Amino acid sequence: MIYYSIIVYFFILQTKPAFGAFENVAVGKTADQSSYLSNWIKNATNAVDGSIATCIHTDVGKDNSWWEVDMGKEYFIHQVGIYFRTGWKWRRNGIQVYTSMSPRQTVTGQPCGEQITGNMDGSDIADVTTRTCDVTGRYVTLYTNTLNKDSCNACDGGKAMDFCEVFVMACELNVKYGPNCNKMCNDRKCATKTSSCDMIGTCIGGCQAGWKNTDCTEEQN
Numbered sequence: 001m002i003y004y005s006i007i008v009y010f011f012i013l014q015t016k017p018a019f020g021a022f023e024n025v026a027v028g029k030t031a032d033q034s035s036y037l038s039n040w041i042k043n044a045t046n047a048v049d050g051s052i053a054t055c056i057h058t059d060v061g062k063d064n065s066w067w068e069v070d071m072g073k074e075y076f077i078h079q080v081g082i083y084f085r086t087g088w089k090w091r092r093n094g095i096q097v098y099t100s101m102s103p104r105q106t107v108t109g110q111p112c113g114e115q116i117t118g119n120m121d122g123s124d125i126a127d128v129t130t131r132t133c134d135v136t137g138r139y140v141t142l143y144t145n146t147l148n149k150d151s152c153n154a155c156d157g158g159k160a161m162d163f164c165e166v167f168v169m170a171c172e173l174n175v176k177y178g179p180n181c182n183k184m185c186n187d188r189k190c191a192t193k194t195s196s197c198d199m200i201g202t203c204i205g206g207c208q209a210g211w212k213n214t215d216c217t218e219e220q221n
């Protein structure tokens, strides 16, 4: 029984999130944020530089804090994840993730899952927190107007945000499709070569002769 428990424990440790063929399309992209904490490097791209050692920090004492990444074009966004600062947890509570087609949507974008909530000191909010979106969008915005002040001894959470990296697991539209983003649009046998390719690979206008199904990938008998 002990041996079995060790095996299960090891398996859990080794299991990575099931992202399928989704890719992080945020890394290296353009980013902006509502304000900067003085004495910090004023670079919103610190949260999309691929390193958890570099972080962003909006200014304390200001309402409506936001941080936003522009992926440059629309993607099917499956999931958004945040690597928080591990030593500073009290600004995690109250953040909401949004996607949008145009910039600076703050609270008017499409919400990705539930607001990130927990204890005001953030002690029960995971260092790496994810939200599922499953929506098409170009921008991802993290937003908070939650006051975490006095949530711990002598620390001011304010309405600021601080985190080190945001990853956006997404599928490239008109290139790949499927529940795991692992099917190629060009492999379909659509009747019209210019047929668009949504996330279920629909061939608008039907299939070439000898092929069937919505995405025209199965041969007729």
Ligand SMILES: [Ca+2]
Residues within 6 Å of the ligand: 046, 047, 048, 049, 050, 051, 052, 053, 054, 055, 164, 165
């Ligand atoms: Ca970083």
